[in-house]
Amino acid sequence: MNRQQYAYDFPHPALATDCAVFGFDGQCIKILLVKRGIEPFKGLWALPGGFLRMNETTEECIRRELHEETSLSPEVIEHFGVFSALDRDPRERVVSLAYYSLVKQSEVVGGDDASDARWFALGALPTLAFDHKEILDKALQTLREKIHFEPIGFDLMDRQFTIPDLQRLYESILGVIFDRRNFMKKILMSGVISECKDVEVAPSPTRHAGRNPKFYTFNKEAYDQMKGNGKFKMEF
Amino acid sequence: MNRQQYAYDFPHPALATDCAVFGFDGQCIKILLVKRGIEPFKGLWALPGGFLRMNETTEECIRRELHEETSLSPEVIEHFGVFSALDRDPRERVVSLAYYSLVKQSEVVGGDDASDARWFALGALPTLAFDHKEILDKALQTLREKIHFEPIGFDLMDRQFTIPDLQRLYESILGVIFDRRNFMKKILMSGVISECKDVEVAPSPTRHAGRNPKFYTFNKEAYDQMKGNGKFKMEF
């Protein structure tokens, strides 16, 4: 294979994408990391991602890399920042476009048991390669800011979910405790969720006692309409 | 000069930055554009910006380009998006990092009279080069979303400002009309502005009649403290 076969009039940095993938297991928020198989930082854990190809946009790039490295094809992938410190990659100048992704439990197909991709709780993160800790911190900050005002919590829940589960999600992300009655009232009054008539969900393996909760589903049409009107309000 | 002197193992896109610069003249919000002196799109208006150099971060890049092209060194420059369509630049594959900037009237040093940089009202935009109309639209959308919950309006006002001016700014950005008394109450109750004892501002040239308004200043320390507490609230 030819080396140095791509030449330009002026210097070009390499352009990469990295993605902080968030998931929720019913109790707390988790991050998906992959173990690096090559140098640099071989053996360390890193955010999934890779270099941009010339025939794809940056969002296509991160979706391709995510699928290659973790078998995921999440609905929600959003750009949130640029990391361009001069020495962030020891090989050459690499600018990284940072994305976050929100995946539902039902989108996780398994396959990450014996592989080199694993979910980590926020409190038990390993040492990360490159500046990925910094990227992850900013992703978390972005997630916390957005979830105050936008209904992105639903993107982390399965299509059918219970309100107590949703409350645990919010509490896990924001690090606070809400009153059950007020939380339920606020969610129901927002008008964007509706009760499921036919529940198609297996009982959660994490449930142990207590009354069977009702299941709800997110009503995207209602949300889009209210958002268009400027009538949507859900603040935490 | 040597051509094609920079070579790599795998193809690299060019990386550029572009910035939507917002200003407020006391009546309505304006955008700073520069006239292109070279092909492609020679003679058309464009957002200020340019290619990343290898010895600077992307934020340093957009600050340098902005200073070179418009003589501005604004306090506030924020990244808000990536534009990476394959054919967005006819010369070669160029990925653009999009920034917006908020400049105070007092930061504008003049110098843009006979030059190729001009302020345009939102309703009187010329045809823009590249995909810069798309970038500007997304910048505006980002500005409108942020100003709902964050005190970025102050970044467009001089250090000392009047509440009616601030109200005009909000109304101009959001395209709505507020009740004067309620607007003033909300701003004052937020606790982040305080009345100026010694006013050092020349009377506005746009004023024509009416009582002399009071001047206020943004109290950044109070804001930072309230933001840390999670106690800050100012929603429009």
Add this chain to the structure above:
DNA sequence: GCAAAAGTGTTCTTCGTACACCCATGA
């Protein structure tokens, strides 16, 4: 039967909103 979790309503307070008059200034 007991512990753990989920469903449900009311009161009080706070905040948003609607609304009208007087005063200072420039033309």
Add this chain to the structure above:
DNA sequence: TCATGGGTGTACGAAGAACACTTTTGC
């Protein structure tokens, strides 16, 4: 003197916050 714009307070309604008991289920 008149037109324009800025300052000020109140009353009503909606939304948020605090708060306890009952029901269902697994062990």
